[in-house]
Amino acid sequence: MSEKVLMKGNEAIAEAAIQAGCHHYFGYPITPQTEVAAYMAKRMPKIGGTFLQAESEVSAINMVIGVASTGKRVMTSSSSPGVSLKAEGISYLAGCDLPAVVVNVQRGGPGLGGIQPSQSDYFQSTKGGGHGDYRNIVLAPASVQEMASLTVKAFDLADKYSMVSMILADGTMGQMMEPVSLDVGEVKTYEKPWALTGTKCEREHNIVNSLYLKPEELEVKNFERYEKYKSIEENEVMYEEYLMDDAEVCVVAFGITSRVAKNAINEARANGVKVGMIRPITLWPFPKKVLADAADKCKAFICVEMNMGQMIEDVELAIRCKKPVYLCNRVGGMIPSPEEVLAKINEVNENGGAF
Amino acid sequence: MSVVFEKPKSLTDAVLHYCPGCTHGIIHRLVAEVIDELGIEGETIGVAPVGCAVMAYNYFTCDFVQAAHGRAPAVATGVKRSDPSKIVFTYQGDGDLAAIGTAETVHSAARRENITVIFVNNAIYGMTGGQMAPTTLPGQVTQTSPYGRDVETVGYPVKVCELLSNVDGAAYVERVAVNNVKNIKNAKKAIKKAFQNQIEGKGFSLVEVVSTCPTNWGMTPEKALEWVDEKMLPYYPLGVYKDIYAEEEAK
Amino acid sequence: MSKTCRLLFAGFGGQGILFAGKFLAYKGLIEDKQVSWLPSYGPEMRGGTANCSVIISDEPIGSPIVDAPDVLIAMNLPSLEKYENAVVSGGKIFVDSTLIDKKVERTDVDVYYIPATQMAYDNNIKTLANMIITGKVLKEVDGFSLDNVEAALKKVVSARKIELLGVNETALKSGYDYAE
Numbered sequence: 001m002s003e004k005v006l007m008k009g010n011e012a013i014a015e016a017a018i019q020a021g022c023h024h025y026f027g028y029p030i031t032p033q034t035e036v037a038a039y040m041a042k043r044m045p046k047i048g049g050t051f052l053q054a055e056s057e058v059s060a061i062n063m064v065i066g067v068a069s070t071g072k073r074v075m076t077s078s079s080s081p082g083v084s085l086k087a088e089g090i091s092y093l094a095g096c097d098l099p100a101v102v103v104n105v106q107r108g109g110p111g112l113g114g115i116q117p118s119q120s121d122y123f124q125s126t127k128g129g130g131h132g133d134y135r136n137i138v139l140a141p142a143s144v145q146e147m148a149s150l151t152v153k154a155f156d157l158a159d160k161y162s163m164v165s166m167i168l169a170d171g172t173m174g175q176m177m178e179p180v181s182l183d184v185g186e187v188k189t190y191e192k193p194w195a196l197t198g199t200k201c202e203r204e205h206n207i208v209n210s211l212y213l214k215p216e217e218l219e220v221k222n223f224e225r226y227e228k229y230k231s232i233e234e235n236e237v238m239y240e241e242y243l244m245d246d247a248e249v250c251v252v253a254f255g256i257t258s259r260v261a262k263n264a265i266n267e268a269r270a271n272g273v274k275v276g277m278i279r280p281i282t283l284w285p286f287p288k289k290v291l292a293d294a295a296d297k298c299k300a301f302i303c304v305e306m307n308m309g310q311m312i313e314d315v316e317l318a319i320r321c322k323k324p325v326y327l328c329n330r331v332g333g334m335i336p337s338p339e340e341v342l343a344k345i346n347e348v349n350e351n352g353g354a355f
Numbered sequence: 356m357s358v359v360f361e362k363p364k365s366l367t368d369a370v371l372h373y374c375p376g377c378t379h380g381i382i383h384r385l386v387a388e389v390i391d392e393l394g395i396e397g398e399t400i401g402v403a404p405v406g407c408a409v410m411a412y413n414y415f416t417c418d419f420v421q422a423a424h425g426r427a428p429a430v431a432t433g434v435k436r437s438d439p440s441k442i443v444f445t446y447q448g449d450g451d452l453a454a455i456g457t458a459e460t461v462h463s464a465a466r467r468e469n470i471t472v473i474f475v476n477n478a479i480y481g482m483t484g485g486q487m488a489p490t491t492l493p494g495q496v497t498q499t500s501p502y503g504r505d506v507e508t509v510g511y512p513v514k515v516c517e518l519l520s521n522v523d524g525a526a527y528v529e530r531v532a533v534n535n536v537k538n539i540k541n542a543k544k545a546i547k548k549a550f551q552n553q554i555e556g557k558g559f560s561l562v563e564v565v566s567t568c569p570t571n572w573g574m575t576p577e578k579a580l581e582w583v584d585e586k587m588l589p590y591y592p593l594g595v596y597k598d599i600y601a602e603e604e605a606k
Numbered sequence: 607m608s609k610t611c612r613l614l615f616a617g618f619g620g621q622g623i624l625f626a627g628k629f630l631a632y633k634g635l636i637e638d639k640q641v642s643w644l645p646s647y648g649p650e651m652r653g654g655t656a657n658c659s660v661i662i663s664d665e666p667i668g669s670p671i672v673d674a675p676d677v678l679i680a681m682n683l684p685s686l687e688k689y690e691n692a693v694v695s696g697g698k699i700f701v702d703s704t705l706i707d708k709k710v711e712r713t714d715v716d717v718y719y720i721p722a723t724q725m726a727y728d729n730n731i732k733t734l735a736n737m738i739i740t741g742k743v744l745k746e747v748d749g750f751s752l753d754n755v756e757a758a759l760k761k762v763v764s765a766r767k768i769e770l771l772g773v774n775e776t777a778l779k780s781g782y783d784y785a786e
Contacts, residue, residue, distance in 0.1 A: 004635060005761075006628065006631055006632055006635060006641070006643065006761070024433070024436060024437060026433070031647070032647055050436045050437075052432070052436065054429070054462075055458050055459070055461075055462035056458055058426065058429070058458075058459075059426070059429040059432075059458065059459055059462065060429075062422065062423065062426035062429035062430050062433070062459070063429050063430070063432050063433035063436070064433060065420070065422070065426075065429075065430050065433060066402075066420070066429065066430040066431060066432060066433020066434040066435075066436070066437065067433040067434070067436065067437040068433075069420040069430070069433070069434060070400075070433075070434055070437040070438055070441075072437050074433070074437075088423055089423065089426075092422075092423050096420075096421075115647070171647065172644065172670065172671070175644065175645055175647050176642060176643060176644040176645075176670050177628065177631060177642070177643040177644075178641065178642050178643070178667075178670070179635050179640075179641060196400050196418035196419070196420060196434065197418070197438070198397050198398040198399065198400065198417070198418060198441055199396070199397050199416065199417060199418055200397040200398070201396055201397035202397070205367075205412075205415070205416050205417055205418050205419060206418045206419075207412045207413075207418070207419050207420075207421070208419070208420040208421065209403075209412060209419075209420070209421040210421065211409060211410070211421055256669075256670075259667075259668050259669045259670065260668065260669040260671070261668075262668035262669070263668035263669050266668070335669075335671060337671075337673055338668070338669055338673075
């Protein structure tokens with residue numbers, strides 16, 4: 001399947017998931033991610049898989065828990081309000097150390113918000129969303145090709161670390177079509193001795209559980225989980241550097257805004273402005289080190305986000321506030337234009353990084 | 356000397372944490388006996404609720420997953436869809452199944468999900484210390500209905516079997532009790548049928564077991580058993596509420 | 607074609623706006639170009655206004671959003687009014703003159719009036735005004751041609767409606783050959 005086809009981002013996620021060995025999908029209709037469910041509804045019966053439209057997002061994520069507990073690859077997808085409903089289940093997946101892939105094709109919020117693209121669930125996905133101390137691996141695709149390849153990656157990481165991997169996309173990424181190759185390569189499989197497969201009366205029963213009534217035990221569980229998270233932060237960070245070699249101004253953007261920023265950066269470069277971009281691909285683990293290194297070379301940072309300034313906090317933390325970080329943002333479903341980003345780049349470049 | 360009574364194979368050696376006089380122990384035993392008799396221990400996966408039975412996973416020898424409050428039928432749906440050859444059952448209380456998990460209950464029934472649901476109704480939230488449940492009787496005093504359940508302000512109990520009897524997808528729905536030997540024998544029959552149905556692919560089966568909570572009812576275990584007869588069963592009559600296969604045979 | 611061509615198709619839902627855009631995107635893909643296609647989405651699509659951004663380029667595409675189109679295809683009056691001033695200076699505007707009796711006011715753009723809806727009606731291909739006007743785009747915009755039309759149509763006409771492939775081609779050609 002190496003021939004490139006034109007596909008919507010949402011469809012690319014669905015097909016890539018199937019290619020990655022996900023034969024169980026549970027969802028609930030919500031704009032702008034419904035194509036994932038529609039695609040699964042078409043394809044799953046043909047490969048003997050399960051597509052089930054649940055009675056709610058809450059049920060969908062709990063069906064995911066059911067399949068995950070048996071050791072099989074499973075996915076659900078939704079958009080912002082629906083992901084809030086899944087938060088309980090995501091916390092349980094974390095507490096049970098179960099692998100699963102959750103897709104959020106973001107729209108504007110809070111509340112019912114709107115249906116146009118947004119990045120305002122950055123906090124929700126990277127900082128928790130559900131209760132308790134836990135992390136999700138969060139992948140932010142910036143092309144339809146990445147919608148596919150990062151979905152495959154998400155399944156691999158979920159299994160490798162026995163935890164939730166999230167695809168954090170937005171309405172634009174979900175709705176747009178670009179050429180995509182669905183050649184996913186070899187799909188790795190992982191041993192899951194903890195899976196509920198029936199004891200066959202040959203082994204002790206397996207228990208998938210997040211309840212630890214003894215605080216000493218629950219503390220140890222949390223410590224162990226954070227050891228795992230530490231190794232993920234050391235080994236799984238992904239980012240793209242764009243024209244950073246001589247950059248004096250560093251744009252930080254993910255997903256669709258990184259695409260807009262590229263236009264602006266090219267334009268600024270044509271005018272002789274030394275600007276580059278670091279695009280986090282993993283939002284958690286966050287690419288702290290490359291940003292910290294950039295802080296030694298650049299005079300200022302600009303975060304381009306479709307929210308009121310969420311990732312900017314992680315950037316400031318990563319660079320220990322060594323250099324000023326400016327926000328260039330639109331919200332509510334509005335997308336910043338390349339001109340707006342260019343104007344910000346020029347302004348920051350001229351101010352020389354002064355606060 | 357011949358053995359005339361022993362612990363079912365499908366129960367572990369763990370000591371049950373339930374209060375003295377609580378009938379969860381009896382119901383666990385009935386489920387385990389049925390699993391033994393049907394020879395499905397190695398192929399069974401249980402789903403534990405939130406509530407007094409949250410630690411059911413420690414008591415049964417089969418594989419188990421613990422679900423969030425009310426979500427057991429959704430989790431069971433996932434398990435069953437993942438491997439339809441497994442026998443999947445949930446074990447849930449009244450708060451879990453008939454309040455926070457009402458949607459999951461009704462819709463797994465509507466889908467005729469081929470699972471078995473054991474529903475333990477003792478008209479109170481036991482684990483959190485005796486609050487009003489969706490099945491608390493009118494006038495019944497609990498921690499959160501200290502003057503007795505006032506139907507004018509908090510409404511009426513939910514009758515799960517009656518409700519599900521109107522759901523087309525439900526295959527088999529029966530209400531039983533475990534407050535005397537005769538009722539216990541009937542209860543086991545019903546539980547066995549609910550598992551047998553799943554083995555035969557007949558779809559969603561639910562057995563409501565009217566149970567007791569001596570601790571939170573503030574009664575001796577003996578008095579609690581009597582209270583089932585006096586108060587619970589008039590409101591929650593025993594019997595088969597739905598059995599689509601019996602109905603078909605009768606035609 | 608200049609290195610990057612940004613097109614904006616706009617009209618009513620049901621006019622095949624998204625389909626026409628997808629056809630051009632596939633044609634670009636077949637010709638080894640970088641392409642992107644981005645629709646407007648949501649309830650407004652059900653019978654209201656619809657538009658889609660298509661970019662065809664020799665270089666990797668940054669933003670897929672077309673705010674300042676090189677080429678505007680306007681298939682109803684609200685679309686023309688909304689986007690006329692967004693077109694870049696020196697750009698091209700294609701107007702379905704059956705449905706839009708207003709003339710383009712700008713003088714720094716090339717304008718092509720084509721009675722696509724009437725032509726579709728006359729040729730008994732009522733639903734294909736979108737492809738007639740797209741045919742005119744193939745004729746007038748640098749870098750476009752009738753090459754690979756059949757191959758691209760095969761990608762966008764669903765297998766269930768494969769009999770419509772021929773009429774789509776006819777529609778494209780009649781637009782291509784239309785002289786004002």
